[in-house]
Amino acid sequence: MTVHTLEDERLTAKADDSTGNIIEAKGIKTYFPIRGGVFRRTIGHVKAVDNVDIFIKKGETLGIVGESGSGKTTFGRTLLRLLTPTDGQIVFNGHDITYLSKSEMRKHRRHMQMVFQDPYASLNQRMRIGELIEEPMYTHNMYKKSERKERVKYLLETVGLPMEATRKFPHEFSGGQRQRIGIARSLAINPQLVIADEPVSALDVSVQSQVLNLMSDLQEEFNLTYLFIAHDLSVVKHISDRIGVMYLGKMMELSPKKDLYVNPLHPYTKALLSSIPKPNPKAKKERIVLKGDIPNPSNPPSGCVFRTRCPEAYKRCKEVVPAFVEVERDHFVACHLYHKSEEKVK
């Protein structure tokens, strides 16, 4: 692996501007071994992420929705290279980062940051807010000491917290305020890509909208690209430009957000959309209630992973894994119902 100097990093970054994609992932597989038996040998794999392709354009928000166990968090962590994929390729700003070592990864990680779900657990409770926000700049050796202090103040102001906060500890803040601190911290080193994993699901409803609005404002101000991972479809719809739907480690559908809600194709997406309780007592209640639970990812069903709960499953679904195909412009789906070229359907 050649080590890029800062100079050629800049050059390739420039050259890559043509595609407009900040990150591209092809055929990502992240498997976790299951060990067992007397010698703790690997006896199987949990296929947390199984063959997912995705790209994120600069400046857009890609939302990933899925239920627990769908692999959305693992996928986010793999893109950040907090986990090394079992197979596939991740290209970030024109650089293949799939197998970079920790130290090689460091200079790229400057450009990607994460906002975590639990604002109570993700901040070190023994550090003052000022130190917490300064830490990433210190780690990445950015700015002079005085500049760092200035920047901490600027960031606090940007996320709407008072200056006095620098001297305080995390326990003195509410959940929403802590999430603001988490966001300020992730922005400290001026990243291009922010991966937000369920950033608002631990917050109260009235606070949730504050944080969502803040995230939209910051996106404009700092020209950020977001990967927004959540289980709440209404929230994802609100913030995203495009949405991917994951189920049991696979991407089932990916489309511009409007398409996904007006014209959902995959039976899973349809069921998911119809499952959301609408805050309107007079709304029509035509509900597709899925039977059963999400299967165990260490032993997924053959063929299409959704077939065990799918109301429209037929013979082919059991035998062949559906390909992830673009059936309309920018609208991808992995379902046999829409692959018209292969075999006549229905």
Added chain:
Amino acid sequence: MSDALLEVKDLKTYFFVEDKIIKSVDGVNFTIKNGETVAIVGESGSGKSITSLSIMGLVPKPNGKIVEGSIKFSGDELVGLPEKKMNKIRGNDIAMIFQEPMTSLNPVFTIGNQITEALLHHQNLKKSEAKKRAVELLKLVGFARAEQIIHEYPHQLSGGMRQRVMIAMAMSCDPKLLIADEPTTALDVTIQAQILELMRDVKKKFNSSILLITHDLGVVAEMADRVLVMYGGQVVEETSVDEIFEKPKHPYTSGLLASIPKIEEERKRLEQIPGTVPSADNFPRGCRFAPRCSKVMPRCTDAPPDLLKVEPDHKVRCYLYELS
């Protein structure tokens, strides 16, 4: 009102911690009629869960205490009832479903054991009869292999399955009132849809009343007949479910409704309520929502408003609707 199953009057549940008094529930009034589903909506710290625990007689001791008020269930006073008598009602006439199906089942007993416990305690059934009833109940909540499930342990079941076990347990003695505290919050949406449907079915079958505690307005719209909105330990608005979504009156309710992203709407900025929920040991002097309210008036910060009937079936705690 003769058909009132539960009447809560001026309930005050305080916690005494060190030298502080935390007024978790501060003067709550409501009634639940037979067969009615009443939802209490509120954010964390609004007192909605403590209200339900007060009804169940499960306020954490020794710090928590019902300091005032009355809770009448089918005409009988529950506040101050000796533990022995309360045990006869709890799990029998009033049952509760908790939020965390993971932690509210005992991990070292089988599902069968835990369901039959209430039956043996309350209904004087023989062991074999109780077991038969447990299987029936599990089938009712949608377990196909109920005979096996009763021999399994909670860790062998998924979150949705555990919540269904909880519902089976709660329904085991045909309770007249079912208290569901955030019954679907820990579950995925597709599983949530299953559980809500199940609760509706079960309610129809047993004609029980439900007190639903939730922060999810979508769930409220779907399940409730009447809605109480709680803020800072008090009810700030009470009306029918249609009214609350169509004509919310309290600025907090309308703010809450406007701040949730709706799936059918296009992206625009969300309305936001500034600030955070006040802590229960230090409420503002006047209206508890005043510091966050967009329509705050001078008098709001002086004295607290009362919960007043402004329309035949609509109560609001706000000076905006007080004719003066």
